Structure formats: structure tokens, C-alpha cells
Amino acid sequence: MRALVCKAFGVPGTRPPELALEDIPPPQPAADEVVVQIRAASANFPDLLMLDDRYQHRPTLPFVPGYEFAGVVKSVGAGVTGIAPGDTGVAITRSGAFAEQAAVKADRFWKLPAPIDMRHAAAFPLAYGTSYHALKDRARLQPGETLLVLGAAGGVGLAGVQIGKLMGARVIACASSAAKLETCRAHGADELIDYGTEDLRGAIRRVTGGRGVDVVLDPVGGPYSEAALRSLAWDGRLLVVGFTAGEIPRIPLNLPLLKGAWIVGVSWDTFSRRFPEAGARNVADMARWIADGRLVPAIGAEYPLERAELALRDIRERRVQGKVVVVT
Ligand SMILES: NC(=O)c1ccc[n+]([C@@H]2O[C@H](COP(=O)([O-])OP(=O)(O)OC[C@H]3O[C@@H](n4cnc5c(N)ncnc54)[C@H](OP(=O)(O)O)[C@@H]3O)[C@@H](O)[C@H]2O)c1
Structure with a gap:
């Protein structure tokens, strides 16, 4: 072969x-x-x-x-x-x-x-599986909450935008170019932030009217993680998914304390091995959404x-x- x-x-x-x-x-x-x-x-x-x-x-x-x-x-x-x-x-x-x-x-x-x-x-299975596991099992994202997605035009990122919308969230997509952000809009993002040209914290303040976001899906790391953590609302959740920017951020621990916030690790591959029945349920949910045309x-x-x-x-x-x- x-x-x-x-x-x-x-x-x-x-x-x-x-x-x-x-x-x-x-x-x-x-x-x-x-x-x-x-x-x-x-x-x-x-x-x-x-x-x-x-x-x-x-x-x-x-x-x-x-x-x-x-x-x-x-x-x-x-x-x-x-x-x-x-x-x-x-x-x-x-x-x-x-x-x-x-x-x-x-x-x-x-x-x-x-x-x-x-x-x-x-x-x-991997990208959509990761975002679904992160938003459902780790962040317990609720309808009406605000979800910010970093690297939102990438595999995990765009899956996060689509699944966030399916779960009823208001989705803010962040990416490094206008073309990538247009793709995010086409897949349902409500708000767009170009972190290649705009300061991330200032932009989040602008689009949330100063309230901040409930959940951050972060497959990028680097300088964006701390800016996103600082932009969480009370009881917000930062989902640590990956570090495509290359740098693993070091976070001052006073930040979660001040906001009653959660820094939550995500490992879909390990989760689905440790909890095979829950993993299989997630895979079946996504396969059904795709078969029904709710998720493309x-x-x-x-x-x-x-x-x-x-x-x-x-x-x-x-x-x-x-x-x-x-x-x-
Ligand atoms: N924890 C888990 O369970 C799990 C599972 C699968 C994947 N992951 C991790 O999730 C991350 C994303 O994976 P993926 O397959 O979705 O990747 P991908 O499709 O390549 O998307 C990654 C995004 O990261 C951004 N980025 C920023 N700096 C970058 C750089 N120097 N090089 C490449 N991309 C950069 C890019 O968006 P902009 O250009 O818009 O910034 C890109 O769209 C990876 O770190 C991967 O290891 C974790």
C-alpha cells in the first residue's frame, strides 16, 4: 500500500x-x-x-x-x-x-x-472533538454566554466558532488577518477582532462594552493568553488548548483570584481514552449534527x-x- x-x-x-x-x-x-x-x-x-x-x-x-x-x-x-x-x-x-x-x-x-x-x-474527530469537549465538558458553556476564540480561523478555532454558535453562545472570533476573519464570519462569528492590527484587550473591551467574556478558547498561547485572561468577566473560564504561537505563557496567579476565574486544561485525546463512553458520546453527537446538516x-x-x-x-x-x- x-x-x-x-x-x-x-x-x-x-x-x-x-x-x-x-x-x-x-x-x-x-x-x-x-x-x-x-x-x-x-x-x-x-x-x-x-x-x-x-x-x-x-x-x-x-x-x-x-x-x-x-x-x-x-x-x-x-x-x-x-x-x-x-x-x-x-x-x-x-x-x-x-x-x-x-x-x-x-x-x-x-x-x-x-x-x-x-x-x-x-x-x-480531533479539531471539532477538542472544541466540543472544551466547551461542553470543561467550560460548561451556557446559551447566551460570550465565547472568545483565539486563532479562530484554524482547525480547532473554526470548530470552536461553529460549535459555540450551535451551543447558543455569542462568539467573538480573533485572528491575524481580514481574510481569516471573513471566514470566521461566514461560519457564524458575531464579532471579529484582528489581533494582527488591534490591541486585543482594548478590542475585547470595545466589543463587550467593558463587561468582558465568559469563556476563552485558546489554541494559540503566546502574548494572547494573558490579554484574554485579563478580559474575562467574573467566573470566566480560560481554556488552555495549545501553543501555536510557540511560547507557553507564564500567568500571574493574582489574575484568576481577582476575577473568580478558572484556568482550565483541555486534552481531548487523553479525556477520550480515560473516559471512553463520554468520548464516544461526543463523537456520536458531532456525527449526528453533521448527518443532519446542522454542522458542516x-x-x-x-x-x-x-x-x-x-x-x-x-x-x-x-x-x-x-x-x-x-x-x-
Ligand atoms: N488540547 C487538545 O486536546 C488539542 C487537540 C488538538 C490540537 N491541539 C492544539 O491546538 C492548537 C491548534 O491546532 P490546529 O490543528 O487547529 O492548528 P491550525 O489549524 O494550524 O491553527 C492554528 C492557528 O494558530 C494561529 N497561530 C498563531 N501563531 C502561529 C504560528 N506561529 N504558526 C502557526 N499558527 C499560528 C493561526 O491563526 P492566526 O494566524 O489567525 O493567528 C492558526 O490559524 C495546536 O497547538 C495543537 O497542538 C490541542
Whole structure:
């Protein structure tokens, strides 16, 4: 089968990892695994961290990158129950998705409750899963609350905008260009802030009439986290999701004290492993919203498997709007 194989770590674009499309033997399922014929995968910022050997889960070289995919089950291991060849579903695997087939632990594969477009299916488990888990399970976002999303045109960010609207929030989208903000508006954002040109705190004060926001979804970090924390209303929640800006902020702890505020960590992958039933419920909720047309995953670019490296380059060059999908 064809697969994108990484043989040496590196940073796409500057000190490139050694990546090549190769013919490798197809996987066979271990007792607790299923082998899936992949129809589509999607690229995520953590793929870059893994290719540079900076991710919390370190792959052993050589490895096939790609965190998530959608496809049809080809075979199942001897110990697997409830999944059969021909079932369609999605998986979060951390690696292995940029290939024609992958073996995945049966408990990381979720059958789809209704048929959906395979590109939409590949686009939702990680980014939409993260934002939904963050807003529902961690922030307990309520209808009518104000949600501020940083990096709002990225994969996790745009998912946050869409799911925030579905949950009944007023959504303020923050991004680094007018074009990215237009994408956020097209996906439901009520207010837009260009943090490339405007001071973030001042802009939040302006759009909230000085009240501040109830929840911040923060996949960016850097200088924005503290400005956003300082802009929380009483009892507000700052959701710590990621650090694409590169810098992990150090926060003065008087800030949550003064506002009765919460700084809340988010790890969807770990949550869904520790609490598989709750994780599966979230995946099923999102799949149903997509099947009903209430949620349409935002796909900004699509590449065939032989050009999967371009999906990684788009993320690296901060060009992504929504998700980048790799079709097999
Ligand atoms: N905690 C979890 O469970 C979880 C799960 C999945 C992902 N994550 C994390 O969430 C973050 C976002 O992931 P993603 O896949 O949504 O990424 P993405 O699609 O590439 O979006 C990231 C956004 O970050 C902003 N950004 C600011 N500085 C950047 C830089 N130097 N390079 C690249 N982007 C930069 C960009 O928006 P602007 O240009 O508008 O600033 C970009 O749209 C990552 O840190 C990832 O590791 C966490």
C-alpha cells in the first residue's frame, strides 16, 4: 500500500523532515485492532510537533504521520467485538493516517451512526472533538454566554466558532488577518477582532462594552493568553488548548483570584481514552449534527495522498483556514 513515511525528524519548510511516499506492506490487525481502508485523513498542528519530535507522544522512526482518518473497516482482530468488516467510521490514532490503510486499536475507532461525506468525517474527530469537549465538558458553556476564540480561523478555532454558535453562545472570533476573519464570519462569528492590527484587550473591551467574556478558547498561547485572561468577566473560564504561537505563557496567579476565574486544561485525546463512553458520546453527537446538516466541517484545502506534504506545509506556514484534508 502507499504511505507517507517519515525517516528523519525536522520542520516542514525550514529544516524539512525526511518524508517520502512509499510502497509498504499493508498492516495486519493485532487481537485488539481493526484495519481500516482509509478514504480521507486530515492534517493537524500536532502532526508538525510529531514530525519535529517535540510532541508529548514520541513516535519511533520510521513512522507514517497523520493523526486522524475516516474509512471502511477491512478486517478485525480476534478479540474485537461490535465492529465488522464493511463498517464505516472515524479514528484518532496519533500517527498512521497518511496511508491507504491503517491498523488502529478498536477503542479508538468510532462507527458513524449515519452516513456522512468521508472528507467531513475525516475533518471532525480531533479539531471539532477538542472544541466540543472544551466547551461542553470543561467550560460548561451556557446559551447566551460570550465565547472568545483565539486563532479562530484554524482547525480547532473554526470548530470552536461553529460549535459555540450551535451551543447558543455569542462568539467573538480573533485572528491575524481580514481574510481569516471573513471566514470566521461566514461560519457564524458575531464579532471579529484582528489581533494582527488591534490591541486585543482594548478590542475585547470595545466589543463587550467593558463587561468582558465568559469563556476563552485558546489554541494559540503566546502574548494572547494573558490579554484574554485579563478580559474575562467574573467566573470566566480560560481554556488552555495549545501553543501555536510557540511560547507557553507564564500567568500571574493574582489574575484568576481577582476575577473568580478558572484556568482550565483541555486534552481531548487523553479525556477520550480515560473516559471512553463520554468520548464516544461526543463523537456520536458531532456525527449526528453533521448527518443532519446542522454542522458542516470547514475544509479550507484538500490534497491527494501523494501531495500530503502540502497539507503539512499549509499548517506550518499559518495559511490554514479550517481543516486541511488528505484524500486517499
Ligand atoms: N488540547 C487538545 O486536546 C488539542 C487537540 C488538538 C490540537 N491541539 C492544539 O491546538 C492548537 C491548534 O491546532 P490546529 O490543528 O487547529 O492548528 P491550525 O489549524 O494550524 O491553527 C492554528 C492557528 O494558530 C494561529 N497561530 C498563531 N501563531 C502561529 C504560528 N506561529 N504558526 C502557526 N499558527 C499560528 C493561526 O491563526 P492566526 O494566524 O489567525 O493567528 C492558526 O490559524 C495546536 O497547538 C495543537 O497542538 C490541542
